[in-house]
Amino acid sequence: MSFAPTDLDAIQVAGFDTVIDVRSSAEFAEDHVPGAINLPVLDNEERARIGTIYVQESAFLARKLGAALVARNAARHIEGPLSHHDGGWRPLVYCWRGGQRSGSFASILAQIGWRVEVLKGGYQSYRKLVKATLYDQPFPCPVVLLDGYTGTAKTSILVEAARQGAQVIDLEGLANHRGSLFGAMGKQPAQKGFESALADIVRTLDPARPVLIEAESSKVGERVVPPSLWSAMRAAPRIEVVAPLDARAAYLAEAYADITAAPERLNSVLTSMTQLQGHETIAVWRDLAQEGKFEELASNLMTYHYDPRYARQSTRAASQPVETLHADTLDDESIRRLASQVIAAMGRVTGPV
Numbered sequence: 001m002s003f004a005p006t007d008l009d010a011i012q013v014a015g016f017d018t019v020i021d022v023r024s025s026a027e028f029a030e031d032h033v034p035g036a037i038n039l040p041v042l043d044n045e046e047r048a049r050i051g052t053i054y055v056q057e058s059a060f061l062a063r064k065l066g067a068a069l070v071a072r073n074a075a076r077h078i079e080g081p082l083s084h085h086d087g088g089w090r091p092l093v094y095c096w097r098g099g100q101r102s103g104s105f106a107s108i109l110a111q112i113g114w115r116v117e118v119l120k121g122g123y124q125s126y127r128k129l130v131k132a133t134l135y136d137q138p139f140p141c142p143v144v145l146l147d148g149y150t151g152t153a154k155t156s157i158l159v160e161a162a163r164q165g166a167q168v169i170d171l172e173g174l175a176n177h178r179g180s181l182f183g184a185m186g187k188q189p190a191q192k193g194f195e196s197a198l199a200d201i202v203r204t205l206d207p208a209r210p211v212l213i214e215a216e217s218s219k220v221g222e223r224v225v226p227p228s229l230w231s232a233m234r235a236a237p238r239i240e241v242v243a244p245l246d247a248r249a250a251y252l253a254e255a256y257a258d259i260t261a262a263p264e265r266l267n268s269v270l271t272s273m274t275q276l277q278g279h280e281t282i283a284v285w286r287d288l289a290q291e292g293k294f295e296e297l298a299s300n301l302m303t304y305h306y307d308p309r310y311a312r313q314s315t316r317a318a319s320q321p322v323e324t325l326h327a328d329t330l331d332d333e334s335i336r337r338l339a340s341q342v343i344a345a346m347g348r349v350t351g352p353v
Contacts, residue, residue: 003092004120008129008203016092016117017085022105023095023123031192033094033119033126034200039077041070041101063100070104078112090115098122127192130199134226141167141207142350143232146342147215147321148241150180150306151248151298153330153338154214156255157241160339161212166346167205168212169229174198177221179214180306181269182259184221194223202229210350212342217313237349239342240321243330245299251330252298260294277305322349 005011011019011033019036021028024047028038042050046069054062091114095101098121109116119125146154146161155172162168172178174197176188189197205211213233218225225233243251259266266289274282281304288297323345327334 001117002098002120003117004125005129008133008199011092011119011126012203014092015090017089018091020091020093020105021095021123022093022101027096027123029193030190031127031196032123034196036094037081039073039081039105041073041095041105042066043073046073066100067104070101071108074105074108078108082109085114087113088115090117092117092119094119094122094126096122097124130192130195133199133202134195134228137228139228139232140202141205142210143229143236144210144212144346144350145215145233145236145238146212146241147238148243149248149310150302151252151330152241152243152327153251153255153335154241156251156330156335157339157342158212158214160335161342164336164339164343166212166339166343167209169198169201171198171213171216171220171225174201175220175223177223178256179216179220181272182256182266188221188223191223195226198226198229210346212346237323238321239323239325239345239349241325241327241338241342243327245302246295247328247330248302249295249298252302253294256298260289260292263289273305 003014005014012035019033021032021036021038022041023032023038024040024042024044025038026044028036028040032038050062050066050069053065091109093102093106093109093116098119102118102122106116106118121128146158148154155170155178158168158170162170174189175194176186177184188194213229213236215238216225216233218230253260259269267286270282270285270289277285285297285300288294288300325338325341325345327338
């Protein structure tokens with residue numbers, strides 16, 4: 001039996017016990033239906049081998065060998081990760097196009113007696129739903145941007161605002177990047193994976209309430225903000241957080257402790273700024289890093305690099321701040337207070353939160 005969802009919500013509310021992606025681990029790593037597990041019926045090498053046989057030898061031979069591999073891998077999955085399911089288990093299975101890989105695996109599961117369904121059109125049909133959500137349809141609710149100079153604790157305020165009940169999207173968290181030269185937090189998801197995670201949040205938003213998003217450029221690291229959201233962000237009102245330089249430097253030194261704890265990584269990023277700042281300035285900054293003067297280094301970076309760029313970008317912003325919030329410090333208590341103030345400001349600029 002095939003399952004043909006008309007929107008992303010349909011997959012989540014259909015009541016399947018498990019969503020199974022039978023594509024290779026490489027395909028799964030790039031993107032998959034949120035919450036799906038990966039049980040490949042052909043692994044990366046097997047898929048490449050069968051594809052080569054199909055093109056260079058014969059389609060019949062490729063199907064015959066492929067069927068043997070699928071059966072062998074299916075047996076391994078049934079005896080392993082699926083062995084604990086009882087007769088009432090209801091899985092949804094998909095592959096790239098909803099064709100032979102998912103159909104073969106689903107047929108075996110159905111013969112056992114499990115209530116299996118196949119996603120019609122496979123991953124490609126799911127991807128079309130993601131694209132419709134993020135590329136083709138208007139963003140579903142009002143957007144408010146949280147803005148401010150580097151070091152004004154915007155990400156921490158965003159997280160706290162969510163804890164206090166605000167509707168938020170953390171683009172930096174989804175992209176695994178803090179949106180600056182020092183922002184890498186490890187490997188970023190693929191663009192399609194980033195969009196799947198974003199679309200999964202968008203589908204849960206209440207259209208009647210505003211959503212708070214940190215002001216970003218059109219890219220977070222190497223990940224591109226999809227056009228529906230980017231258009232909404234460009235037209236959105238802004239709430240700006242203002243704090244003194246010393247408070248921002250103290251916050252940054254703590255927030256980027258992973259960078260300061262990795263001297264080679266810190267030195268590499270500083271070196272990459274030589275063309276912009278010059279050898280003498282970078283030498284001074286390296287000395288500060290070596291001496292462990294990270295608050296002073298953060299202060300220098302903001303004064304001579306980040307703040308001037310923010311000032312230039314602010315003059316080009318499609319919407320100037322409509323509310324400004326001031327903080328003398330950026331400790332935990334201040335962040336809780338700022339989050340509460342941001343939520344109140346959201347209501348003033350868009351209506352009830």
